Amino acid sequence: MIGGTFVRGVSCGKRKQVCIGLEIIISPSLFFIDEPTSGLDSTTALKFIELLQDIAETEKTVITTIHQPSSQLFHKFDNLILLSKWRLLYFGKASETMVYFSSIGCSPLISMNPVES
Structure with a gap:
């Protein structure tokens, strides 16, 4: 569901990326993202965490919850x-x-x- 509308053929991971992408476009100074890597494969999860790192380097605050991250993801925080x-x-x-x-x-x-x- 994106903006209250179901989108056929769009995976859960892609829907999550689009929703978070829409939030990024708004450009707040604080991001609080609950479990952004849930439902994503390890490569996509790693790329997404790297994107959050890039955002944090632009003097934005990024707070996220992660349950049982891989060691590779853990070392990114x-x-x-x-x-x-x-x-x-x-x-x-x-x-x-x-x-x-x-x-x-x-x-x-x-x-x-x-x-x-």
């Missing part, structure tokens, strides 16, 4: 707020997440995707 059962577990640079959890005794025994730790 600058900052991370990690919640569990509505409680704050971590807030800081995404690149320092594993260092933080290791410092409090929560390091994985093997190298793995930080999201799976």
